[in-house]
Amino acid sequence: MVNGKRYGWEDVTIALPHGILIDVAGIDYEDEKEVKEIYGKGSMPNGYGSGNYKASGKLTILREEFEQLLRDARAAGAKTLYGIPPFEITVSYSNEDQPVITDILHQCKFKKTGRSSKQGDEKAEVELEFLILGGIEWNGTPGDTNI
DSSP states (O other): OOOOOOOOGGGEEEEETTEEOSSEEEEEEEEEEEEEEEEOSSSSEEEEEEEEEEEEEEEEEEHHHHHHHHHHHHHTTOSSGGGSOOEEEEEEEEETTEEEEEEEEEEEEEEEEEEEOOTTOSSOEEEEEEEETTOEEETTEESOTTO
């Protein structure tokens, strides 16, 4: 039985402070919370402790979009992408059969830029890795309630 259209890449909209990304090939983001077993008597854990929260991501864009990001950074007074103050990335999933889902990546900071080109490539892509210093808001739910 078909229960309607599911979210796909064509349903994703990614917005940075300068606007909606057009020449984007992918986005990955994740968060994690350290959880460790606590041992006492015996060989089985008798509790757990929690540690730090961490979130990060990667954006894959075409070279043309990368050049636009550089122009926007320079216009804002930054010499490089690494000089941009922390910013939000909004990722929305929307189609005609499903409710809109919006994840907000708070206080992002670029940390690594990578490029590669090889024979046979039809496009030039740039990978931008970033930290998510303010956590991920998963459709209204914070990744860590201590943030």
